[in-house]
Amino acid sequence: MRVPKLVVRPVMLLVPVLLAGAVAETAPAVPASAARTRSRDTLASVPIPGQFNAVMATSPGNAWAVGYSPGETLIERWNGTAWKFVPSLGLGASGDLYGVAATSASNAWAVGYLPGQTGTGSLIAHWNGKTWKRVASPNPGPNGSILQGVAATSASNAWAVGETGGEKTVILRWNGTGWKRVPSPSPGPEGSFLYGVSAISARSAWAVGYADNGGISTTLVLHWNGTAWKQVPSPSPPVGSILYGVTATSATNAWAVGYTAVYSEGWKTLILHWNGTTWKHVPSPNPVTVSSSTLTWNILQSVAATSGPNAWAVGYSEEALKGSKTMILHWNGTSWKQVASPNPFCATCDSLYGVTATSASNAWAVGTLNVGGEVVILRWNGTTWKNFPSAPSPG
Secondary structure, eight states: OEEESSSOEEEEEEEOOOOTTTOOOOOHHHHHHHGGOOOOOOOOOSSBBEEEEEEEEEEEEEEEEEEEETTTTEEEEEEEEEEEEEOOOOOOOEEEEEEEEEEEEEEEEEEEEETTTEEEEEEEEEEEEEEEEEEEOOSTTTTTTEEEEEEEEEEEEEEEEEEEESEEEEEEOOOOEEEOOOOOOOOOOOOOOEEEEEEEEEEEEEEEEEEETTTTEEEEEEEEEESSSOOOOOOOOOOOOOEEEEEEEETTTEEEEEEEEEETTTTEEEEEEOOOOOOOEEOOOOOOOOSSSOOEEEEEEEEEEETTTTEEEEEEEEETTTTTEEEEEEESSSOOOOOOOOOOOOOTTTEEEEEEEEEEEEEEEEEEEETTTBBEEEESSOOOOEEOOOOOOOO
């Protein structure tokens, strides 16, 4: 039995704008795995039961994957040979980690949330080379905050993004001593949410999510210019769109991914590119064909890039509630193409939520088995994506 989490990523309610003579339509139903809705499974199994939400690698011999497992937050580390379970925060079954960032083998951050009696509490943990320890963090909002993503460029510069229970954007900055909230735009009259962040330097960073404009979601892109966070215009199909992930390799190369809703049809992949001047919509594959007769979902959750001609985007596709399949897209410098990806547990039950890459021949993707609640780890070796074993369950 899958036990829904008490706190999940918000699922937008899309209400189409009615034009003269238009016929009212309802938005397609959201599958169980969509919109980053997290589920918890209580079945004990090997490998570790649970879900990986994010992954980060600094080299072929150092990577982190974070998420949750029944009973605690979940952290595993790649040491160049195998994934190893790392004792996490001992925070209980309700805590969850959504993002991870690292700059070296002795400096990493993980962020998420902890539920409380009066709402949710922002959760930030730091790896000092030996242990993970919780670090004090602001928790703004009438009902607390959820942190969804984190990025770092050095030991004295890191960003964490998310939203308050009052549906305002939250951006926190690490200055080497403590985490402080930094003012950020919240343009959506019905709510503004941030899911992903990527930093190039102390003077340049991107954060993405969506703004709720009276029931229609629009892409939200914010940029840090070294002084303040400013909203940057971004393409947003009028039917409703969300951005979940962002990555940047230079001042003239950044990618943002998510999905756009197509009424009476389903969800289509959405990829935007920053060329140094503007964000532009780039065509992207939809593994499950969108049609007027069958509800379909093609959702991208994360993106990573190492250079202009090498980027990865991951998520899942699903047709008419038949079950999800892993989805991996690759940018070859000219176009986005789907690349074959394993479904380790079954053909219609796996999803991917995070991706990272250190070179053209080394990348990781992580997620979950949606039915049995076991973690999924895939590795790119320069030729193919292959299923990779996680650490065995410590219990």
